[in-house]
Amino acid sequence: MSAVPRPPNRLLQALPAAELEQLHPLLETVELTKEATLANAGAPVQRIYLPHGGIVSMMVNLSDGQSVEIATIGRDGIIGASAALHGRPLLADAIVVVPGTASVLRAEDFREAADRSAAFRTLIALYEQALIAQTQQSVACNVSHPVEARLSRWLLRARDLCGSEALPLTQEMLAQMIGVRRNAVSIVAHGFQQAGILRYSRGHIEITDIDGLRKSACECYGTVKAYAAQWVGSED
Template identity: 35%
Template sequence: MNHFDAACGARTMLYSGTNQVISCLSAQERSLIVPHLRLCELIPGHAIHTPHEPVRHIYFPRSGLLSIVVIFSDGNSAEAAVAGSNTIVGAIAAFGDGTALNQVMVAAPGNADRIEADVMRRLARESEALRDVLIRHSQALAAQSVQIAGCNAVHPLEARLCRLLLQCRDLSSADTLPFTQDLVSSMLGVYRPSLTHVLRKLETARLVSLSRGKVRIVDAAALEECSCECYAAIKDQVKQIVGAGRLAA
């Protein structure tokens, strides 16, 4: 058992937060899934899913941030999606062979409930309502990935950075993000000097404040004005696919 798996076996007072998907499940759906959930710590820098390897667990984040990234043969990477307490990570493993296509890294510390993929496959077969939830959240993450792929190809770095910071602010419900510049440059697939230049520009404009290992959003409204259309588009996609009645974006 590695350090991450050991952390997933522990239950301490450090764990807090609520996964919105579980909160929105019906009593019947919760009764199926909750007995099989195990609480775990999300440790920054740890990979919970690795490309081409079996997805052994499906995650319901309570807090923290997960970054779904594409890893290239030269070692470079780029963000495909970002996830938090409003979704399920790895839900697609409840269908098919359950092999990870991309890497899922912990971008900000927190905790999550996780369930064995084999157990989730069995529960999905038993419950049509649960299958629908899993499918919808898989579709929402896939839609975000497509939107971000287009964003990375077309929009300038400043707009992409603003979009990412706003997304992470929404998902963490916090203005201060525990992000190093190395982490953000990796998520955006850019060289750190380019990122540093844009961050300093945003800081000079008093949109953000920088400190060691942290980025604090000072003016979210102004940051949204500098963001590209993808920030709003991703929020709208979540509402459309998941359903505003079941889960707030």
């Protein structure tokens, strides 16, 4: 019997072959279209998403109409796992920021798979720990660090998840991701472009000097990357 092909999601790649073979018939591949809402805060989780590429942002909506990102999820993660396992609603909206594809399975199939497989449960637990750590780091970063460092951190994370220096992102979207006004991102992005770190046009940003961007980032980028490496190994 030929081996089951491994989707690009790192959790699925980390599963033992026998476990993936059991899970494979339950998985469906779907397109993640830009700005699509995969799950709503406060609603029961119906489907579990394991991105192959692109970026999904976990957004908390505030009473004044603002939205704040608390976590960035891509091919190193899973969306809705903890809520589905414990029968609780998500605490944030899951919004596609950069389009891609994902493996999807129904919440009930996910729970049954986790019940059957200790290896699957262990991977999920490790990932959830890394996600909590990322959320805490993101909140601390947005409170403590200047816009230049926060923007650099987010773009580096996006590059890692997408595997590309070219990112289909607007300045307005970036401002929402790091919790600042659009004009603050515009000023920083202009400075980065003048320094040869970025090149941007409407709806598109390209990283042209990765080392320069790393120098501008705060320690939060490396910290979050280290959390991810602890559960599925490093990836550059």
